Amino acid sequence: MQDDRVLLRMEHVSKSFGEVRALKDINMVVYNQEIVGLVGGNGAGKSTLIKIIAGLLRPDSGAIFFDGERINIENPRKAFELGIYTLHQRMEEMLAPHHSVSANIFLGNEKTKPLFKVLPWPRVLDKRKMDAYAMELLRSLSINIDSVKRPVVSYSGGQRQAVALAGVLYRKPKLLLLDEPTAALGIKEKFHLLNLIKRIGKEEKISIILVSHNLEEVFEVVDRIVVLRNGEIVGECRPCSASKEAVVSMIVGAKGGEPYAKNTQ
Amino acid sequence: MAPPLYFNMITNFSRVVELQRKQLLTIILENAVWIILCIFVIINAFVTPKFLTLLNIRNILINASVLGIVVIAESLCLLSGHLDLSVESTLAFGAVIGALLLRNNLPVPVAIVSVLLSGVAVGFLNGLLVRKVGLNAFVATLITYIGVRGIALGIVEGKTIWNLPVSYCFLGAGTVFQIPVQILVLILLYVFFYWLLTSTKFGRHVYLIGDNPVAAWARGVNLDRVIISVFVISGFLSAFAGWMQSGRVNSATPNFATGMVFDAMASAIIGGVSLHGGVGSLPMALGGVLLLTSINNVLNLHAVSPYWIQTIRALMILLAVLLDSFKRRLVRYAG
Numbered sequence: 001m002q003d004d005r006v007l008l009r010m011e012h013v014s015k016s017f018g019e020v021r022a023l024k025d026i027n028m029v030v031y032n033q034e035i036v037g038l039v040g041g042n043g044a045g046k047s048t049l050i051k052i053i054a055g056l057l058r059p060d061s062g063a064i065f066f067d068g069e070r071i072n073i074e075n076p077r078k079a080f081e082l083g084i085y086t087l088h089q090r091m092e093e094m095l096a097p098h099h100s101v102s103a104n105i106f107l108g109n110e111k112t113k114p115l116f117k118v119l120p121w122p123r124v125l126d127k128r129k130m131d132a133y134a135m136e137l138l139r140s141l142s143i144n145i146d147s148v149k150r151p152v153v154s155y156s157g158g159q160r161q162a163v164a165l166a167g168v169l170y171r172k173p174k175l176l177l178l179d180e181p182t183a184a185l186g187i188k189e190k191f192h193l194l195n196l197i198k199r200i201g202k203e204e205k206i207s208i209i210l211v212s213h214n215l216e217e218v219f220e221v222v223d224r225i226v227v228l229r230n231g232e233i234v235g236e237c238r239p240c241s242a243s244k245e246a247v248v249s250m251i252v253g254a255k256g257g258e259p260y261a262k263n264t265q
Numbered sequence: 266m267a268p269p270l271y272f273n274m275i276t277n278f279s280r281v282v283e284l285q286r287k288q289l290l291t292i293i294l295e296n297a298v299w300i301i302l303c304i305f306v307i308i309n310a311f312v313t314p315k316f317l318t319l320l321n322i323r324n325i326l327i328n329a330s331v332l333g334i335v336v337i338a339e340s341l342c343l344l345s346g347h348l349d350l351s352v353e354s355t356l357a358f359g360a361v362i363g364a365l366l367l368r369n370n371l372p373v374p375v376a377i378v379s380v381l382l383s384g385v386a387v388g389f390l391n392g393l394l395v396r397k398v399g400l401n402a403f404v405a406t407l408i409t410y411i412g413v414r415g416i417a418l419g420i421v422e423g424k425t426i427w428n429l430p431v432s433y434c435f436l437g438a439g440t441v442f443q444i445p446v447q448i449l450v451l452i453l454l455y456v457f458f459y460w461l462l463t464s465t466k467f468g469r470h471v472y473l474i475g476d477n478p479v480a481a482w483a484r485g486v487n488l489d490r491v492i493i494s495v496f497v498i499s500g501f502l503s504a505f506a507g508w509m510q511s512g513r514v515n516s517a518t519p520n521f522a523t524g525m526v527f528d529a530m531a532s533a534i535i536g537g538v539s540l541h542g543g544v545g546s547l548p549m550a551l552g553g554v555l556l557l558t559s560i561n562n563v564l565n566l567h568a569v570s571p572y573w574i575q576t577i578r579a580l581m582i583l584l585a586v587l588l589d590s591f592k593r594r595l596v597r598y599a600g
Contacts (some may be wrong), residue, residue, distance in 0.1 A: 080485055094483055096476035098544050108484030109472060110466050124464040167484070 005032045006068075007207045008053070008175060013062030015048055022048040024231045026062070030175065035201045035208045037218035037239075039250055040228035046211045049228070050177050054086040054210070055079035067174070083174035087164060094164055095152050097160045102127075102134040102148040105167045137166055141196060157191025163195065169204060176200075176208045182217060194221055215244050230252055289597065294316045294592040298536050298585075305559060313566050321562065323445065329558040330447040331356075331513070332528055333551060337458050338499040339529040340550045344462070345495045346475035346542025347395065347402035350526050351409035351564040353502040355387045357521040358417040359504030363433070364426035365515030372435050379502060380508045387413055388500020392493030410526070417519035425518040429511060439513025440554030447509055454502075471495060475542025531578060532557050535585040537592075557581070 008030040015023040023045045030036050038046050051057040053064075055073040063070055066082055073079050079086075088094065095104045111130050112123040134148040143162040145155065152160055161181065168176065178197065182190040198221050201208050212218050218225060219239045227235045227250040235250040293300065310317040335352050342349035359457045363380040387409055387453070394405035463467035470491045474481045482488055511517040535552030538545030556580065564574055 076483060079486055093477075094480045096473045096480050096543065099473060103469065103473070104480075107480060108470075108486045110469055112466055122465070123465060125469060150549050 006030070007032045007034075007067040011051075011063045013049075013052065013059045014066065015052065015057065015059050023052075023059070023230050026233060027228065030149065030207050030209060033201065033207055033221045034207050034224065035198070035210060037222035037225045038209055038228065039213075039215065039225060039247065039251060040210045043168070044228040044251075045231040046228055047179065048231075050086070050179055050209065050211055053079070053084060053175075054177055055084075055232055063086045078233055080171070083172070084177065084179040085168045085171065085173040085175075086179065087161075087168060087181055089180040091187075095160060095167075097153045098151050100151055101138075101145055101155070101163050102131045104152055105134045105137065105148075105170055106130050107167060108192075111170065111218075137170060138162075141166060141169070141200070143196070156189070157192065158185050161185065161189075161193060165196065165200075166214075169200060170231060173206055174203075176206055178208060178210045180211055180213065182212070182214070190217070197221055215247060219244060227251055276344070278587040291592070291595055294588060294595065295537070296549070297588050297592075298549050298556060302552055302559065303431060305556065305563075309559075309563055312580050313563050316563065316566060318394065320510055321566075323448075324395040325453070325555070325558050325562050327445055328511075328562070329554050330445075332525065332532065332558065333451045333508050333512045334502055334509065335522075335525060335529045335553045336483060336532045336550050336554050337454060337547065338502040338506075339526070340533045340536075340547060341458070341462075341495050341539050342402070342472065342499050343530075343540060344475045344532055344545060345471045346478060347393065347492065347495070348406060348530075348540075349496065349499050350403070350406040351387060351391060351413055351520040352499065352529060353525040354410050354412075354414035354417070355384050355500050355513035356420045356507040356510065356525065357387045357519050357523075358387065358519040359383050359507035359521050360511040360521050361417045361421055361426070363508055364429060365421060366512055367429055367433060368426055370540045373430055375507065376433065380504050384502070384504025384507075385497050386500070387504075388497035389493065391500065394494035395496065396489045396492055414519065421519060422517060423578065425516055427516045429515055429517070433508075434512035434515055437509045439512075447513065450509070455547055455551055462547060467494070472543050475539075476544070528557065531582050534582055534584065534589075537585070537589055539589070553585075 006029055009030075010026055010028045012021060013026040013028075014021070025144075028048065028049075038049065040046050048057060050122050052059050053073065055076045055078050058074065064073065071082065073082070073084070076086075091252070096107065096183065111126045111133075113126040113129075114120060115122050115124045122246060138145050138148070143159070143163070143166060145163070150165060155163070159166075164221050165181075181197070182193055183195060194217055197210065200206065201221075210218065210222055218231075222239060225239060225242070225247060226233060227237075227247060229251065235247075237247065299382060306317070315321055335356065338352050339349055354520065359380040362383045363376045365552055366376040366379055391402075391406055391409055394400045394403050394408065398405075398409075423477035436446055436450065441449060462471060470481065470486050474488060478488060507517075507521065510521055532553035533545070534540065534553070535551045536545065536551070538550055559573060560577060560581070563579070564571070
């Protein structure tokens with residue numbers, strides 16, 4: 001479902017932690033409305049790469065272009081301003097547990113209305129509007145939450161993940177970074193979340209980078225797979241034209257992979 | 266097939282009953298302070314002579330007013346996930362500043378503004394120490410707790426200043442239609458701050474920061490602004506309570522309200538305000554204040570030795586904390 005416009009381009013990005021070279025000369029492109037799967041073994045540099053894009057780490061060298069402009073993502077807030085949002089393995093850590101689902105979806109972006117209609121100030125929270133909007137948003141994502149007024153602690157892990165995802169989608173992101181989103185979930189919840197990810201990529205017109213250990217789910221969801229090994233991109237392929245065995249051999253570094261030509265436009 | 270349907274109806278019915286029972290229990294636990302207070306009042310209406318008289322109730326409310334205002338300050342800080350130990354020192358500091366300026370023949374409005382500004386200054390300092398210097402709130406407010414009372418002691422050299430102007434004392438000793446001003450002010454402040462906490466963006470952010478500061482930060486809430494504001498409001502209210510206290514006793518001493526911070530925290534906790542932040546409400550905290558004050562009052566009426574009051578208070582807090590943890594478990598498993 002991608003179009004040909006480049007959303008994110010990384011050129012010669014490197015990052016070291018002391019002696020350890022976590023990322024070596026990374027060149028990577030993400031197109032508009034594309035879902036990219038980032039795979040690799042432990043210590044391959046997946047998390048480092050994601051953290052750089054999310055503004056949690058700063059690269060030692062290299063350039064990052066977003067929407068055609070060269071940018072400097074110095075902190076998470078800067079990333080939000082650009083439209084880059086991250087959801088972690090434990091997304092629920094990014095929720096306020098004793099507050100309602102609605103309050104969590106609108107966290108930091110609450111809707112208000114004037115207290116007296118004729119005066120612009122003081123403004124109060126428009127709770128009814130937020131609850132209605134939250135309910136509608138969750139329904140449109142087919143997330144099964146019976147009441148947006150109940151606190152987040154009373155819902156299951158999968159439902160909390162979905163609420164966190166809804167809270168981010170409400171902000172209309174351009175690029176969504178998913179760092180092992182299904183790692184803490186049960187089979188049924190995992191299936192549901194993957195479907196959700198696949199759908200929002202198409203319907204909400206956003207690009208997604210999905211980091212995962214699970215090749216099954218990567219093949220299921222993504223448009224393109226990027227394989228990292230020892231801080232380098234060792235191959236790219238499309239799930240429709242590559243076998244899992246080929247990707248596995250790229251991850252572990254055995255021969256027999258069939259890497260595509262690297263995208264270097 | 267009739268039997269399965271019938272069976273279904275029964276199980277559904279019992280589930281509904283079960284759910285309603287849980288909801289009822291949650292409602293009872295959420296309003297536990299007021300229910301306990303009601304029971305306490307009813308029992309003492311029979312047991313304690315002169316308890317349920319207009320004069321005594323007025324007495325309880327007057328005794329609750331200064332503490333009640335400090336509890337608003339403390340609750341705001343607790344809800345945002347911070348402790349403020351300095352409230353009682355700020356109270357004494359404000360009272361002393363006001364009295365000192367009046368002693369030096371400055372007009373009453375100037376004294377009042379200075380009292381309130383001194384509270385704002387202490388609160389701002391607390392906020393800066395926590396957010397800009399990066400101290401733990403306990404440590405930061407421990408510094409001001411000790412230091413600000415030290416300044417209050419220093420500027421009057423430990424002396425008490427007597428005989429304040431009548432207009433200055435109106436807040437603490439005046440009446441409107443025979444109702445003490447301090448009771449009216451207490452009610453107004455609770456209504457206003459309840460509204461601020463539940464209906465405005467600022468109030469919602471105070472709660473959310475207390476519940477999970479990382480989440481609030483990650484979603485772009487300005488932590489510095491909200492938390493420093495909370496400390497400033499806390500300082501302002503404490504100094505305001507100092508003005509009220511000095512008006513009530515027509516004097517000001519740097520030893521005002523010694524130990525009141527523990528009463529304030531006890532009231533908030535009895536009212537269900539969580540020390541971890543993000544959970545609790547002002548009406549419940551007010552219930553805590555009234556319960557604590559009524560208990561003191563009853564013990565006085567029965568001429569119980571004041572040396573036992575502390576022990577009874579400790580038991581109250583223990584009970585409140587146990588109720589709170591029970592409620593928490595219930596909320597978690599209600600779904």
